[in-house]
Amino acid sequence: MLKNLLEEKRCFKLICGAGNENEAEVEKLVALYASAGCKFFDLSAKENIVDCAKRALAYSGVTDAELCVSVGIKGDPHVSKAVIDYEKCIQCGHCESVCPQGAIKYAKVKKLKCIGCGKCSKVCPKNAVSYISEDKDLSEVIPPLAERGISCIEFHVIGEDTPELEQKWKYLNENFDGILSISINRMKLSGEEMVSRIKKMTENREPYSTIIQADGFPMSGGADDYKSTLQAVATAELIQNEKLPVYILLSGGTNSKSKELAKLCGININGVAVGSYARNIVRKYIERDDFLTNKEIFSQAKQIAQTLVRACS
Template identity: 55%
Template structure:
């Protein structure tokens, strides 16, 4: 049971990316991290991606792992995909070198790999990159995701439209009876609003059937230092102080320093979700054409991943 894993207070959740639609990349990530002892995987709400993750778990012969699919509301940055305006582009390739997801090659965006982090927009000297939203209504994407057999659904909250949040939340509750996760960042809404909306959302849930994922700065991970993970810990403290009947995970800038900093700050967390940093450290190995045939590639990836996983699980 997924609750048993959460009750262990020793959870590493690999965030493959709410916008990561590249099935092969997800399969390789899930395979590697499951071999390193990870039991919880966060995926794009796409049944092909979910099937890819399941096939990776079969290949790794890991049976006691759990899958979560991420859903957003309008303006969720995870639905964004970078688009290049070639009338403005000067082919400098700055975007390509800054992309942590290998989503830009030869100044072309592979949208299935793009997670909407915005790093390419920030470095483009010609403002040639913008976002296109691929947001789809939850009512449209939920049925096939639930049918594909998922253990947990995560709802990403952003913005101030409480009415819309609660309406989608009610819909999710009516159509899925497993563990739910709420991924929430402060953004522009402030601490009181965060706790206010969470309290309302938890009213219709039985105690400890919900995860709150305290999201520091969404999609901000990449560096392995304390500063990058500071906001995730600060956000977790706000949630912890509210004493809500839910499991607490940290995300948004998480890395191998997160567990250490959270413990130093007295955060009684149940787990840590790592996305950008966890993907970045193996991104070159993940892309290798001989990934499935060269054991050295797998072994190298495992030796890179192991210290990160250990930083959370030990």
């Protein structure tokens, strides 16, 4: 059970990417990290993606993993996709070279691969990249996923549309019995605003039925150092200080140092969710077409994944 995983305070969650709709990549990531000991997977809220994660778990022989799907409000980068304005674009290729998902080819964005990480717009010399969030109707999205046995829904709440936030949160509270996770950071909210949003959202929830995912810098994981994970730990500290009956996971810039840094700082977390860093360290393996059939390659990647899972759990 997900609650047990969280209460043991050794929960490692693999973030495949809220916007990652690349079936082949998700299947390989879930198969690999399940084999490496991960029991909790965060997926895009799409039926085909949940189905391919389940296929991957069967491939790995893992029967007790927990699946989470991610939804969000407009403006949250986790549920946004890059769009290029061709009136401004000069086809310089800078965006393609920095995209961690291989989602840009010849200045065209492959929507299914884009995870909204924001790296392309940062390097664009012509300010030609913007982001759009799909406005999903949760009453259509959630029921088929709940039928597939997901145990958690993550709600990304970085955006300014408070009515949308309230309406979607109400729907999730009234229609999903599993654990709800609130992914929040201080990119657009002050520390005070963040805490106030969390308190308001959790005031009527059963104790310990909510995860607060303390997101440092979303999708920024790269280096395996303390600095990259510092903001996630600092965000977790603000949440811990409130002594709310919630579980706390670190995310956003997380890596193999995250759990250690939290411990050094006296932050009592229930686990670590790792996305960009976990995907990057095995990217050269999972990009291979024979990844799932070449035992030697799979085994090399598994050793790398295991090192991360152990460091975080």
